[in-house]
Amino acid sequence: MEQSRRNGVSRRGLIRGGLLAVAASGVAVVGLAGPASAAVVNLGLDRQGAKRIQRWILTMYGYNGAIDGLLGTKSWKAMQRWLATWPSQPSPYRGDIDGIVGPKTIVSLQANLKKFDGYTGALDGIAGPGTKAAFRRKAYRQPPV
Template sequence: MRSNILARTLISATAVVGIAAGSLAGAATSFAASETVAKPVVSAEAVTPAAVNNLGLSAAQAKNVQRWLKTYWGYTGSIDGQLGTNSWKAFQRCLKANWGYTGSIDGVPGTNTIKALQRLLKHSWGYTGAIDGIAGAGTKAAFKRFANAV
C-alpha cells in the first residue's frame, strides 16, 4: 500500500511539473509573440509632397489651365492635367498680381487662394457666391467655365 501511495504521489508530482512546464512554455511563446514590433504602414499619400487638386476640373480642363499658366504666369511643369504644387504656384502669382491674394506662393490651394480665385471667378466667370474660401459647387462650376474658355 505504501508503494501505491508513493506511486500516486510521484505521478501527481510529475503531472504538476508537466503542467507547470507547459504553462511556462505557453507563456514564453505568448510573450515572444507580443514582443513583435509593429511597423507603421506608409501610404503613398504620406510620401507624396503635395496632392493634386483640380477643384472638380477634368484632366482636359486642367490642361487648358496649365497651358494658360505656362503662357502667362511662369508655369514650367508638364501639361499633364493635374493641378499640383507647381500649377498652383503659378496660379497664386496670377492671383497675387490681380485678385488680392496675400499669402505665400506655396502651391497649396488653401482658403486664401480660393478666396482670390473666387474674386477672379466673380468678376468674369459667373460666380455668384460668397468670397468665403470654400470651393463649393458654385466655385467649381465657375472654375470649369474659366477652364473651358482659356
Template sequence: MRAMTRTALGTTTAAAIAVGCLTTAGVTTASVAHAASAPAAKAAVTHPAAHVEAAAPRAVANLGLTAAEAKKVQRVLKARWGYTGAVDGRLGTNSWKAMQRFLKKHYSYSGPIDGIVGSGTIKGLQRYLKRYHGYKGAVDGIAGSGTRAAFKRLAHSL
C-alpha cells in the first residue's frame, strides 16, 4: 500500500512539475494536458527545466552586489552612460547596455551593446577593475570571486 501511495504521489508530482515547466515555457494548455497524461511523464520532468532555462535567460546579473550597491552603479550609469531605467538595484539588460557603452569607450569592449553579460563584457569590466579597483586576476571573461570582490569595491567607491 505504501509503495502504491509513493508511486501515485511521485507520478502526480512529476505531472505537476511538467505542467508548470511547460506552462512557463509558453506551451499551450492542450499541449500541457497531453504532456501531463503522457506515459513518459518522467522524461517531461527531466527535459523542460533545461528548456525553460534556455528560453528565459537570466534578466538580472548583479555579480554579487547587493541592491544598495547596484543602485550606486545604476546612478553613475544613468548620469553618464545613457541608462534610462529605474534605479532599482537590479542590474538588468539596460544597466548592462550602459555599462557596455562605458567599457566600449574606455576598456576595449568590442562586442555588441546588447546588455548580455557575456565573457566580452566581463573582460572589459575586468580591465577596468584591474586598473582602478584592485582586481588581480586574469582578464579571462569569467566573473569569479576576484571579479566580484573588485566590483563590490567599485560600488563602494561611488
C-alpha cells in the first residue's frame, strides 16, 4: 500500500498523472503539470514571508498578482525586474524577464543578499540554506501584510 494517501489520492498517483509539482521550497503545487502551469518557488519562505515580498514588489516593481504567499511566475518576473534595474544592485540580473527562477536569477539575488542581508556564501546560483536564510531576513524586514 502506498504511503502518503489522503482522501483516496496518493502523491505517487498525482505525480504519475502529471498533477503534482513540488517546488524547491517544498510547497506542493497541484495543477496540470507542463508549460501552462506556474511553479511556486518560495525559496524557504513561509506564506507570511512570501506575502511581505509580494507586497513590496507590488508597490515598487510592477507585481500585479494576488498577495497569496505563493511566489509564482508573476512574483518572480517582478523580482527579476528589481534585480535588473535597482541602481545599487551589485550584480544586475541579465536574463529574460520570464519568471523562471534559474541560476541567473539566484546569482543576482545572492549578490543582493550578500550586500544587504548577511548572505556569506558563494554566488553560485544554488539556493541553499544560506541563500534561503538571507531571503527570509529580507522578507521579514518588509512591513507585515
